[in-house]
Amino acid sequence: MPSVSNSTYLSVVEARNKVLSDYIIKCLNSYGLCVFDNFLGESKGTDILNEVQKLYNTGKLTSGQLVNTLSSKDEVRGDVITWVDGSEKGCSNIHSLISSIDAILLNCQNCLGHYKIKGRSKAMVAVYPANSTGFLRHVDNPSGDGRCVTCIYYLNKNWNSKTDGGLLRIFPEGNSRVANVEPKFDRILFFWSDRRNPHEVLPSFRERYAVTVWYFDSEERKRAVKRFKSSKSRDPKSEMVPLTMPMQ
Ligand SMILES: O=C(O)CCC(=O)Nc1cc2ccccc2cn1
Numbered sequence: 001m002p003s004v005s006n007s008t009y010l011s012v013v014e015a016r017n018k019v020l021s022d023y024i025i026k027c028l029n030s031y032g033l034c035v036f037d038n039f040l041g042e043s044k045g046t047d048i049l050n051e052v053q054k055l056y057n058t059g060k061l062t063s064g065q066l067v068n069t070l071s072s073k074d075e076v077r078g079d080v081i082t083w084v085d086g087s088e089k090g091c092s093n094i095h096s097l098i099s100s101i102d103a104i105l106l107n108c109q110n111c112l113g114h115y116k117i118k119g120r121s122k123a124m125v126a127v128y129p130a131n132s133t134g135f136l137r138h139v140d141n142p143s144g145d146g147r148c149v150t151c152i153y154y155l156n157k158n159w160n161s162k163t164d165g166g167l168l169r170i171f172p173e174g175n176s177r178v179a180n181v182e183p184k185f186d187r188i189l190f191f192w193s194d195r196r197n198p199h200e201v202l203p204s205f206r207e208r209y210a211v212t213v214w215y216f217d218s219e220e221r222k223r224a225v226k227r228f229k230s231s232k233s234r235d236p237k238s239e240m241v242p243l244t245m246p247m248q
């Protein structure tokens, strides 16, 4: 196998990011959602899966239901989650995932709707335990909190929703068709975070792993910060961190 120089490797990565960014721009602007398979490849995807499973198996994830502090006794969501920025011990591959997605979104600058994307949330690592209840139909950002694009990276090898459940169902506004997204290994999904994309997760019968990042529109974010200035809530999903440059 001829060795590839570092500069050649980088230009291949940049060309690939450009192709992927063009695809995301076209899909999101046309349909409001975009699915891309084989995002990082078997090896990198497995490295990320191993880190997520380690976080889960060492008890680092807490019930998402509690995070929502819902008074209702009905379980709205059955996931367990933790928030990472990738600098944590044992999260270097999750950091690499976040940087890869940031690089793609930086390439999409100013071409996604009217949005100016300059920041994102931390990454939310989520596991739906086997026989969990999924996530009831909801909108990620119903109230203009600044989040404009939801990005979910799935880590579930040989997933078959007929037997394993766990389908993500998106109900694009004004469209009678439903998008059924299998949470397949090394699949990345982007969709508008606002009321255009109500969605739900069907009950899973097998452990279901995903990493989610939300990207912020700078103008909507500025307006939201002004509106929520008084609120003391330090909800991690609405904390914004700047995009990181891709790790070389
Ligand atoms: O795993 C999937 O396919 C999507 C699951 C999903 O919608 N997760 C989710 C998780 C959330 C956590 C905090 C606040 C809002 C949230 C909205 N959505």
Ligand SMILES: [Mn+2]
Residues within 6 Å of the ligand: 138, 139, 140, 199
């Ligand atoms: Mn959601």
